[in-house]
Amino acid sequence: MNDQAQSMTLAEAFGGATFRVNGNGPRNLDVLKEALEPIDGKTFSDHYGNGELIEQFQQQMAEVLGKPAAVFFPSGTMAQQIALRIWCDRSGIKRVAYHPLSHLELHEQDALKELHHIESILIGDKDRVTTLEDVTSMTEDISCLLLELPQREIGGQLPPYEELEAIADHCRQRGIRLHLDGARLFEITPYYGKTAAEICSLFDSVYISFYKGIGGVAGAILAGDTDVMQEAKVWKHRHGGNLISLYPYILSSKYYYEQRVGKMGEYYEQAKELAALLNRCSHIHTVPEVPVSNMFHVHMERPIEFVREVLKELAQQHDIGLSSYVVDQGDSCTFECTIGDKYALVPQQQLHEALRWLGEELANRV
């Protein structure tokens, strides 16, 4: 290896590999350009939440999710806080519950508390999905329970569908609203063998994202009853999300939704295939062992500096990018793997050989 190759970062080596097991390709301008290309330039912008362009897509998504109404949002962070705020205001209880590794707990700068003065109860164990018992054993009054399906921070795990139904029943009986963090909702439909609308029927409000498995530019939908969505529009305005034009996100969301929603079954099968290959490698295991969506986490029982070097060599010498980053966990390290369009392009024999090499390096290199 020459000096240049050695000084390359893992992200650069990943970006330089011909094949990648992960994702839908780089997040560059072509993602938007491709989505806009087929659309007539004379098409009018949406206008502060109104106009055919936004209303048509909201209607389409309401139907997909089996809800009376839907509102397009620039972000899920905004959409979910607003759903929880509405449920808190209606019940008069400014308290909600969710998993300890929820997006709201980890990635939103305490917004629910700082902006909405809503208290969060973290239920269950951080290393597993929320159970019916977690919910029934809660002693505090809450207005709303948020469930994230799949639970992203533990590799995209899912409770059995019957347990979901039991949680929904319990909440209905207790007057607790159930909200779905469905950032990756379409990704779990193959495992459950249910449509998005069937899954959503268990929930009072639902958020979905367009830049996870769908691979759009950004944007989210919140869906639920018409009166709730009317209120959500007022809060969207207050948050500063009622932009004069959201069409760059709406049009790309619609384009990639239509392009990829039918591929979720394929991604799911490929995720299981790749996880099985990885679990055969020494010093590697995936969480969950058998994926239940297009994602899983990869744990490598070696120090981060070592793993980074080996993954760089994998990208450079075997021409296959496994991950652009690794996260330090002390003696081991992890990364998230999300199957998208790119996996199908990887030659199988090359992948098998590369992973055999990887397992040997992890086992034998000093």
Added chain:
Amino acid sequence: MNDQAQSMTLAEAFGGATFRVNGNGPRNLDVLKEALEPIDGKTFSDHYGNGELIEQFQQQMAEVLGKPAAVFFPSGTMAQQIALRIWCDRSGIKRVAYHPLSHLELHEQDALKELHHIESILIGDKDRVTTLEDVTSMTEDISCLLLELPQREIGGQLPPYEELEAIADHCRQRGIRLHLDGARLFEITPYYGKTAAEICSLFDSVYISFYKGIGGVAGAILAGDTDVMQEAKVWKHRHGGNLISLYPYILSSKYYYEQRVGKMGEYYEQAKELAALLNRCSHIHTVPEVPVSNMFHVHMERPIEFVREVLKELAQQHDIGLSSYVVDQGDSCTFECTIGDKYALVPQQQLHEALRWLGEELANRV
């Protein structure tokens, strides 16, 4: 006139006219496509507020505004609430002051109160700009005074620059932070004969918009001291505005900024010219009589149904769109006129004849 022409709305008639005195053209997809066209599709997206694409533009705008730092926001509604929240948190006084027709008072669904629990003091008279005396005679303690320049809802009026300086002095002496609602900041630089940075030097924090005179798709910049902008980024995250990709707005903002910021003097001269022509018409006057930016309000002393018909005929028979809408004021009606790229394309003789016809119709038609 045939039946079809009669049933047309004013907006349709305006849209169908070859020439328009108002704006930069329709807000359609071509606005974005034109801005993206020259940029390499391989350019990487910004990533949750980081990356060269967003950082470079923030740096450029910080320099233009003469501030140490700047943050790009999806909307001004978000940016301004956050600036005011930061000033309130720092002073411990949850009270701010602004003009009775401020954007925050009229167009934000009480967000400052509902989201941030900040009280607003409305100072001065709604029909004129804020004066030094309005500020010095305030009895309540406030953390921040917001000034909107120009004051949009009264036709884009401005205080004398010396009065601005006196207000800034007073605020500095009293420990009151001064925030600029500069949605139309570049539009006032020709009248004041000052650069944007010179005007901003009077203020502690500054917001500018990219879809007013600049004519972009959407987006805003908040600028100020580095520590304040660091805090603003945390709040942007909480509001749900820290999108994974803001590049559709950033790139179009940059494109149209560079295309139009140098034209503000021309727009201003044209606004004065058009206002003078309109003020010569019977039953029409503009506010202000002599514009101080590229905008003014047009008041027509006739009932709205009558005016709507006459403006439709103006668009259809004289091929000049004056406005796409009118707002009912009882015996009279009004609309806002904002000069952009389209005005220069209107043939002067045709405009003079059309306005002469308009004045006669307003005076004589029963």
